Amino acid sequence: MRKSSRIPNFRNLGINLRLLIIVNVITTLAAIFLSSGLSGFLLSLTTLLAFVLPILISSMLLLYAAQPALNKLPYFAACGIILLVLPLITLLFLSQTSDLLILDATQSSVRPVLFTLLVTMIVLYYFNLQHRAYSPAMAEARLQALQARIRPHFLFNCINAVLSLIRTQPKRAETALEDMADLFRVLMADNRDLVPLAQEIALCRQYLALEKLRLEERLNMTWQIDNMPPEALIPPLVLQPLLENAVYHGIEPLPKGGEIIINVKSIAKEIHILISNPYSISHNQHIGNKMALGNIKERLLLHFDLEARLTSAFKNNRYEVHIVIPHLKNTNA
C-alpha cells in the first residue's frame, strides 16, 4: 500500500526489485568503464559484484528492518541517516575482508565508499522522482478518474425492470429498488480507501440480484468462497465491474444464458480471485471489455504496485479473469 511518508517503502517487492536492478546496472556500467576488452570486462564485473552484492543485500536487509523507524523521521533526516550508514557498512565490509579480497590491497577504501555513497544518492533521487510522479495528490486524482463507472445500459434496463414489477409484484419491486440504492450509494461514494472483501462480495450479490431480475433463468451464479478471508482488504468496485463484464459479454449474448463462476481463496498470504463466464467469439464484437480491465489493472497498480496481478485468458469456451492481491488486514492499513 502507498505510504504517506516520502521514504521509499523498503518492504515493498517493487521497490526492492528496482533497487536490485538499478544497483546492478550501475555496477555493470562501472565495469564497462573500468575495463577494455571482453575478458577484462568480465573480470572487473565479477570483482565489482563480489564487492557490491554483499553490501547491497546487507543494506537491503537493514533498510527492511529499519523501515518503521525511518518512516517516523522527516524525509531529509532519514535520507541523511541512510547516506551515512550505507558507506559505513561498506567500510565495515572492507575492513573485514581486505585480506581475502582480490581488490588491490594498496588501494585506499575511499573509492568504494564514494561509490556506495554515489549509488545510494542516485537510488534515493530516483525514488524521490518516482514518488513525486506518483505523489498522493496525483495518485488520488488518478484513482478518482479511474473510479468504476457502471454502464448506463445497466441503470436504465434496471429501472425498466423495476417498472415492470410495480403493477404485478410490488414486493419484488421494493427489494430491487433497495438493492439499487445500495449499489448506487457505493458507486457514487468516494472509493479511494480499501474495503473488506466481504463488503465487496455483498455488493456483488446485490448487483447480480438486480441482473437476475432482468435476465431471470438465463443468469446462473456459482459462488466458491468458502476459503475466503472476509476481512482481507481490496480496492472497492474491483469485482463488480468484472461481473458486469461477465454478464454483458458472457450471458446477454446467449439465448439460453449461462453460468458465472466466482472463486475467491487465500493462498500463502495472497488473495486469488477467479471470475469466469461463458464466451463465444461469434456472439461478441464489443471491445469495451479491454477498457474495464485496463482501468482495474491501473487501480490495482496504484494500490499495490507490483504485488498485485491481473490476467485474463480464454479456456474451453470460457473467459477467465484472475486477480492476485496481497492479503492485507485492517490492522496494518
Added chain:
Amino acid sequence: MLNNSLLKIVIADDEAPARNRLKDLLSDIEHVALVGEAKNGLEAITIANDAMPHLLLLDIRMPVMDGIEAATHLQKLAVKPHIVFTTAYDNHALQAFELNAIDYLLKPIHLERLQTAIDKARALQGILNAEQLEAIKPLLPARSHFSINERGRIILLPIDEVIYLRAELKYVTVRTSIREYLIEESLTTLENEFAQTSLGEQFIRLHRNCLVAKVYIIGYEKRTNSTSITEHGEHDSTSGESHWVALLKDIPDTIVISRRQQHLVRS
C-alpha cells in the same frame, strides 16, 4: 388506415420484464392488438411472417439476432411494417437514429411517447426507406442470416449453413447443403460488409466470383480437364491446363481456385 381500426403490434425484447412493461403500456392504449411477443429478432420475423403486424417494437441488443438485423430482413415482407427501435442506452445507435430520423423509444418507455409512435404508424409514417436502411447497416455487428422473399414470406438462411456465395449476372447464389437461393445483393458489397466484421475471417475468396466458407472446405485437388463450376456456373472445358479446385463438405460441387489465389492451397 382508419383512425380506430386495430393496429397489430409485435414486440421483441430478450428480457421478460421489458416485454411485460411494454405489454402493460400497450394495454393502456386503445385500438391496438399485441399479436406476438419475441425474445429475439429471429422469433420476431417468424411471428411477423404469419401475423403480418403493422408495427414492430424491436429492442436493439438481443441474442441470436439483434433488432437492427431483424429490421433489415423485415423489409422483405410483402407489406413493409413500421419499425420502432427500443433501447435502454446506446449512444452509437441513437446518433444514427437522430441523424436519419429513424423512430426509436428509450427504455423506460413513456406512455405518451409510445402513443406518439403508434399514431405515426397509423398515419403510415415510419416505414424505413433505403437511405435509413443504409444508415443503420454500420450498427450491425455481423449479420447472422441471409433473407429471401418466397411467396410473400421471409425465409432466413443462417450464415453458418452457407457453403459458398457465387456472383451471377445480377444476383448472388447462396449455396447451402440443401439447395441454392438467389439474393439481390452484389458479391463485392457482401465481401466489404464481411470485412468489417468477424465474418471476414469466416469466408475466403477462392475465385473472382466466389466466396467460400472456410469450415466447408475439406481439401484441394489438381484437375486437368475441368468439370467444375466456373463463372456463371458453366462447365469449362476449353483448356487442357491443370488447375486447383476446392472440395466441399456435404455437396459434390467444386470451386475453381483462380491463379491469383493458388498460394492459399499451398499454405
